[in-house]
Structures are given as C-alpha cells and as structure tokens.
Amino acid sequence: MIIWINGAFGSGKTTCAYELNKRLPKSFVYDPENIGYFIRKNIPKELHESDFQNHEQWRLFNYQMLKYLSDTYDGIIISPMTLINRQYYDEIIGRLLEDGIGIKHYILYAEKETIEKRLNKRLEWGNSWAKSQIDRCIYAFNHEITEEKIITDYKTVDNIVEEIAEKSGLTLLNDKRGRFKKLIDRSIILMKHIR
DSSP states (O other), rough: OEEEEEEEEEEEEEHHHHHHHHSSSSSSEOOHHHHHHHHHSOOOOOOOOOOGGGGGHHHHHHHHHHHHHHHHHHHHEEEEOOOHHHHHIIIIHHHHHHOOEEEEEEEEEEEEEHHHHHHHTTTTTSOOOOHHHHHHHHHHHHHTTTTSEEEEEOOOHHHHHHHHHHHHOOOOOOOOOOOOHHHHHHHHHHHHHHH
C-alpha cells in the first residue's frame, strides 16, 4: 500500500509521514521531492522549470519508482508531497490506481491563517515562497484535487497520524516516547527537510 500525504507547504506532511513511519512496522518514507532536486542539480540552469514538477521526467520517475516499490517492497510506502496540478496528480496517482496499486491519498487541509502560523514556526517569516503558494493550494484542494481531506487546524500531529492509520485500516504501534523525545525527533525531521 502507498499512502500519499498531500497538503499545502507547511501543512505537516513530512512530520506526519515520519511519525507514521515510526509507528508502522515495515514502512518506508519515499520523498518525491528528492527527484526534483536531482533534476535541478543535473541539468543546465537554462533548462530549469520554475517548479520542478513541471519537468515530465519528475512525474514519470516518481510514478515508476512508486510502482517499483509497490511491486517489490512488502510494506507500507509513505509519500509526503504537495501535488495540486490535476494533470500531474493523474500522471502519478491516477496511473498507479489504474495499475491496480493500492494507494490512499490524504490532503492535510487547514485554513490560511493556520498554515501561515506553521510556516512561521519553521522560521519562514515575511512573504516566503511557501506562503506565496497557500492560496493556490487551498484553491486546488477545494476545486481540483478534493479527495479525502483531513482537517488539521485544531489537531495534533498524533491525532492526524492516528486518523490516517484508521482511514487506511492500519494498526499503529504504541508510541512510548515522552513529550520531550517526540519534540526532539520532530525538530530533527523539520531541520533535515527545510530546503
């Protein structure tokens, strides 16, 4: 099974993905964003698209990798990635579904003010690129890619992870970490994924 965690930039996708990974035996986090950085580093700057998702290679490679992992890995694949272009959604998620691959897609949905507060906690003050994308993301999740929203405004990371597991029919391991250990673990994930 693939669990695709979608949502605006700053919605908590990566944090939830790694928390889910900690509590699901035999699971793996596959980050489609890494392919975008690979493309950017390996083609001339003149060929860079403003958004690496606009590269056909990004969409094709992520589809192929997720298909390969689904066919060969006997575990849960967790993929945190903002995907708001319906065509791109169809080229990756739609195509995987057509192939008969079990994929659950969840949108971590929040109001603009909530997302801005979360981005500020990531030290993205002012008008950052992520903040400039909020309206575009909210519009897409209200009109273009609308399946299975999880409203997160007043939920903790643990609440969200538990809801994803329940909707996916999965049983989570008990989380024996204390509050401080969770905070440290989540801070490390956040620092590793701020780009």
